Amino acid sequence: MDERAEERLRARLIADAGRLGFSGVRITRADAIPAAKGRLDHFLAEGRHGTMAWMADTADRRGAPLTLWPAARSVVMLAMNYAPESDPLAILDQPAHGAISVYARHRDYHDVIKGKLKEMASRLAAASGADVKVFVDTAPVMEKPLAEAAGLGWQGKHTNLVSRELGSWLFLGSIFTSAELTPDAAESDHCGSCRACLDVCPTDAFPAPYQLDARRCISYLTIEHAGPIPHEFRKAIGNRIYGCDDCLAVCPWNKFAKVAREQKLQARADLDAPPLARLLALDDGAFRQLFSGSPIKRIGRTRFMRNVLIAAGNSNDASLVEPCRALLDDAEPLVRGAAVWALGELLDHRSLSALEATVEELDPSVRSEWAAALG
Structure with missing residues (x-):
């Protein structure tokens, strides 16, 4: 050419x-x-x-x-x-609402x-x-x-x-x-001594600069990971119910970004700060309808409800006790186990013990959640 x-x-x-x-x-x-x-x-x-x-x-x-x-x-x-x-981290100060990655x-x-x-x-x-x-x-x-x-x-x-x-x-x-095109010049690193993205990570997912341990990353835990979320990360997750934006949001280079409005994608306003109470009530059909066309739909209701229940447990909101209790009867052990953990955070030991006495649970993974919550 x-x-x-x-x-x-x-x-x-x-x-x-x-x-x-x-x-x-x-x-x-x-x-x-x-x-x-x-x-x-x-x-x-x-x-x-x-x-x-x-x-x-x-x-x-x-x-x-x-x-x-x-x-x-x-x-x-x-x-x-x-x-x-607007600031995507502001939602973290609203624990009764879910934080969804931008x-x-x-x-x-x-x-x-x-x-x-x-x-x-x-x-x-x-x-x-x-x-x-x-x-x-x-x-x-x-x-x-x-x-x-x-x-x-x-x-x-x-x-x-x-x-x-x-x-x-x-x-x-x-x-x-297959066309031979003249390449553009590579970009050089402009991070300098800044550590903002490393220091803000709630779960210490960066073992060193420029290295990520996905096993500790909230985005991995809430999206890719299929089983129960490890106990060591549950409190740190806060109200993040799908992904985590902390390391992106604190990057100082964001303040220099000037993008024409017509080039920006339009976000769904109803996903900015959805109430956890509303999300806890979703059955499979309602989940699919709410997240039609959204990447959230790909993880399925079971994994999503696990995430919402972790957030509910971190909310310190007594009004969420009943929606969480209702999910003790969910068909999925992963959901029931997360509900146990949430209730263990929201109820005192006596109330939780009384509730456990009324539940017939045979799944070993859920029984282990009860044992941990009451231990």
Whole structure:
């Protein structure tokens, strides 16, 4: 491709990205992240992926984009801003309401971005004659190292991408192409001596700067982890019922983000601070209806109710005792066990012991919750 043709192609990519609501677009080579595989292997060897076995299963493809698609020569990386309009941590001072991660208050970003990427990729293929493939998060692609190599930002000490122009609130997507495109310059690290994201973490999920132990991360515990939440983290979770934004929200670079309103995604107002009492009453049908089109729907009612019950136990709100007690009869042991813990936090020992005497519970995991609560 000659220089003038590539200039026209780049101009089209930038125009298409802006028209479709992307906040940034950069290009890197498909072989631009040789160190990523080693970092991934260390993460996996330390067991920091927890129960996310799919990360180990796809490690070879995830660590080297050319293993995923050998024909790829360039990667077009795109960022979409989803910055909140107000302080996302203010909800933590309302313990009777659930704190939902900012990204999950929008329509599922996989659906939002993938369609836009396909449109851009189709136009890129038509203009260049090259082959293209699009990827959004669920594919074994390490978007953050690629975005750093492309110059969209850098991976901060919290391991998320940070941009001097867009802050920390970024959805990422990629277009792999067989076209040989001139890469943009990589972005350098601008974290300096700042430790805000490390120090704010409620569960100490960062063993060192630029390293994450997912097993201690509230986002992992409330979204990816399928079983009971370990007791050591339950109080620290507070009222976070889906994900955690603390490390993103305190990043100082957020204050420099200036994004046109038309480029911002619109969040659902009803998910800003939903009352726990309302959420505790959700049956499966109501759960599916409330979270239709939301990423929250993917974890299912059982896991979500576990999260809500942990938040209820941390609320110090006596009005939630009855909704929690009602869930002692839930069909799912995971929900019943979380209800026991919540009631153990909300009731005095005598009241809890009297309640336990009225319950016929045979599941060993739930019985262990009763033993711990009454112990």
